[in-house]
Amino acid sequence: MSPSKYRILHINSEVNWSGGEAQTLNLCKGLLERGHRCILVCPQKSILSERAGRSGITVKDVAMRSILDLASIKQLNAIIRKNNIDIVHMHTYKGHFLGAVASYLSGVKVKLVTRRMDFPISNNVMNRLLYGVLVDKVISISDSVRKEVQKVLPKGKDSEVIHSCVVTVEFDPLARRENIKLKTKNKNFVIGTVSNLVKRKGIKHLIIAFGKMLNEYPNLKLLIIGDGPLRTDLELLVRELNLASHVKFKGFVEDVKSYLLDMDIFVLPSLEEALGLAIIEAMAMSLPVVASKIGGIPEVVEDGTTGLLVDPGNPEELSCAMRYLLSNPELLRAMGENGRKRSEQCFNNDILISKYEQVYRELIDG
Template sequence: MINILHIIHRYRGDYPLLNLQVRLDPRRFRTVICFMSGENDGKNQLDALGYKTYYLGLKGKNLRFSNVPLLLKLKRIIESENVQVVNCQQHRSTPIGVLAAMLARPKPAVLATLHGLGTAKTWRRRAFNWLLYRRLHRIIGISKGVSADVVASNWGLSEERTVTIQNGLEYDRFPAALEKNAARSRFAPGQADGFWFGTMGRLSEVKNHRNLILGFAHMAERFPAANLLIAGEGELRPELEGLIAAKGLTERVHLLGFRRDIPEFLKALDAFLLPSLREGLPLALLEAMASGLPVIASRVGGIPEVFGDAQIGLLVSPESPEEIGEALAEVAGSSAQRLQSWGQAARRRAVEDFSAARMIAAYEQVYTDAALSLRRQGPGDPTSGL
């Protein structure tokens, strides 16, 4: 039995992707999860599924690798749970997990799972990472784009130290059984006609809603019945509301706020948009593809590898509202046959190549290799497992 500890910066509520990542073969693996900050809201499915979960409840300012009491708490968890493999989720958890593992006896192997791009923008961060990453058994990138970015932006890091495990999901909820016009009546009553574009994500700079709205305005005169639905909430909402009004699009661009009915939202659309400035491997894109939607998405990060060679839509430069607008116009003007072909290919691509089963099997292999690395190292090795 291999005991695995996930160290996570903060509990922000139930996270379906993590719930899938820990669903390993129970005959071979036992998983423990530790959230260093955030309050237990009683809604975490990991608890309901019987996983041992620690909520340390620390304040954000105390999440530092110099916090000795925190390191000692994690050390005690590692030792009491007989942990052989530590997986530090995202960069902020990694130095804390590495130091806690160094204090533990015996020492576990340590992995870091990185989800985003641009984690080493300054020379100070690169120098820090140069010291930190030497202590890791492997760095896991959730897309080939993330893995390539980690290698390219850090000093002396070989490709052999990284492994890519692409995100995967279960797609039973997609597409929703609801009829399209019934779905549309939920989000923009009385406007069932025309071509419907949609996107979902936090209203923040990185999601690039500003250029999306400008691109939609660019194509709006050619397609006067088109609608753009934006699901999500965030700090840019007032600015985006002002931009929509300034472009005369208040009847055609709909800010829906935070939504939980994502399958129904996607059912209402004719095409899905993801114009982000940066992405690792976006789950929203996979969900839209599983719903059978053609997609228009940015040519950044892990998005092109999600497309692969499949004909599922169009890739655009996120910096160009004009290019986004032309892509919207091309898709809105496409034949029903072309859109159907794209949508069918998108669903096949998501279900066959980005499944939860494939992702879980890949994590099981990495954890097995990490545990075997401990056995190959003698008990007297001071860096055993690190």
């Protein structure tokens, strides 16, 4: 018997774009392809709203300005009732609070939230209500996140881990593989990262580590994809270290695939990281990864097999890891291929859709 098809309301309150918004969009698209009806609630003019609309997803614009936005709660309640929603799935903190209250008022059967941050959750009455009472299930994107969530859940209620995933068939690494031999001969390598430019991403340490490599690799380039409040400070650091001719800031890019094709090593030097969707995208493009041994990253990167893990905030160790890979082109290639296989086997979007369908069924039937 084919599984039941559900009416699912997804709530995401973010205006800007990051891994969580990519996951929300891919989940909605995948569920639609499997015959479920999905409605996505997000703020008007958000990047997610625009991209979801282009993908044929039904979008409802709700401002969700704060957790005390009573008008948004009223709108959400109306959407739930009008569309006879079976499941409310919340993806952000404000969306969680507003969606949980609206779901309670509307009497919808199933409520769940996906938690994508691994910073500590205050063990107070409000959070115990939000995570332990007002939703039926908390999904964590990594075991690192799950451990924090578990601290505010009542005894006997467990968070389930569903790792973030990518649509691996959209990543074609063949062109990148063909360039490796030529780059090895000329040492025209490109180190790259895709990241929000905020302190917890540790990009400062990558820039410092990169500067230590130029004596050995004078043609080396560093490609930084992403934007954020620290961009001006990081550009100043690049100039102070006389790296301006080697480091390129590309800002926010809607589709990073073409830039991943140009890279030889992907680096994520985070000081905190719940999982690292950008790493999964890099692995899908057959890129070897150098990343921090922190948070959920070790759940993605197999140290010594798909990349190298280093201590966070350590430019010297980061530099040594990158240098080691560049000096071993066969290892560079093998780790990239291993990463592609791992992304297909463990982090393919079809896996994520199936796991969420199973959670939905269990909650509906329960």
